[in-house]
Amino acid sequence: MKIVVAVKAASSLDGSARIHGDVVDPSSLEWEVNEWDRFAVETALQLKEGHAGEVVVVSVGGDEVEDALLTALAMGADRAIQVNVEDEGHKLDAISTARVIAAAIEIEAPDLVLCGTQSSDGASAAVGTALAALLDMPRVAVVSSISYAGGELTVTRELEGGLLEKIRLPIPALITVQTGINEPRYANLRGIRQAGSKPRAQTTIGELGLDEDELSAGSAQLVSLASPSASAGAQILEGDGASVASQIAQIIKSKMGS
């Protein structure tokens, strides 16, 4: 089974995060493999271990993408496709990202495409679903278990309130993976050593036949980025641990009516 996993280098904010104009100060961003995507990579590796095949990881972005792909390769993926966004000022939204990934992996003709359900930073939960539509692949989103036999996947979709829905679909298919579906492995030293020598293809949006300027315009236009209004915030209890605990105890006792 040939499995492609779309991996995002997601950013998180350090304590000093500030906004400059309409963007978060890049120096306050820390990059790592999107949490959901680690579960997707692990899902792919387990399916390969059970059914043989190849795991290809793909990512779109700037310099930060390389480390994310190396992490996936170190976990055990076989090869990587890195699509470079050439203009640093270009940020692709979820739909544009899906268009780029679709163009990059169409030629791979995968049996299964796995994506994380959402990213921790942008949190649109949209790339996987859009990608499936662009590749004309059957899809199930927000999956918490997966098994494969005889050309068919049986998956569990995790619904609100913990209700589970069991679904069967044929491959080729695209699945978006929820956290907790497995326990993502950490790369061991051997994996990390091997990662650098695994095949890594590099391409650009232009080389894929797409227009980077047009894609960066995206499906929405950002007009402002702001901090939420502070007025909605909590009343902050001051003091050391003991003092805060005693204030909390007072509040609880009064609210519980005891």
Next chain:
Amino acid sequence: MSGVLVIAEARQGVLRDVSFELITAACELEATGPVTVALIGSDSTLASQLNAAGVREVVTIASPVSEFEPHVSAAAVGALIDELSPSVVLASHTIDSIGFGAAIAAVKNTGFAADVMSVAWDGGLTVQRGVYGDKFIQSLEFPGRATVVVLVRPGAYAGAPAGGGSASIRAGAAVDASVVKSEHLGFESPEAGDVDITKSDFLLAIGRGTGVEDQSDVQPFYELAEKIGATLVSSRPLVDAGAVPAARQVGQSGKTVHPKVYLALGVSGAVQHLMGMRKADTIIAVNTDPGAPIFGIAQYGAHTDLEDVARALADAF
């Protein structure tokens, strides 16, 4: 291009609350034109409930299958966009609609925004949504887009009262059986567990910020909960890690609770968690990260080291 198309949701024969929340949001966009509500693949007798004040028309779309199927929903919404040319399509940022919303946007090349907290119309659509766990709020516009698909965060709007409107109700074109790509095999209810956290008036919630990694790390918090008379619950990451049983998970994929007091230790307040506990009477949050979104809905907060607080709390009762 005018009007708003609302995509209602039902599950196991019952309309979901989000359907009525979307109607409220759609009515706030009435300047763009009439509100149409689509009910896809559900019992068409539910349509009368969707006939809420402000709705012009309810369209029922027959599905070849009995349960939600994302390809059926995508096809039905696509056909309605072709027919009605709405300025805005409103669906919910729910597990079902996440399965088809972005597919429509990609194929139809519409504007798109997901997990949206508010919508407004002033000659054009503006929406607001959170990024980085709501630490920052984006305002988005959609110049040049004839149609925009918007997935609205559950709970962002109050639900419109069911029924009582003057809408016409009609059947739209049924979706063809060839559209179906996946097969529903059945639902499975979550395990009940040893405790019903929805029955407790006082919940002690622990999150990733507690540093808990496995079951043995949780033991002191069970003891603390017992000492102060609370029931222990947690956010999703600790359940994913196997440290806390799923029956104690609060949030979108866990339980929705409304205790008198919700004391959250080391809970950052991911959107999915807040969905499950925002209706608590009093929320108290302890987290060393002053930017944690939980402080946005807590009445009381502290940035103190939570180990110190936890230790002292046991003695304060």
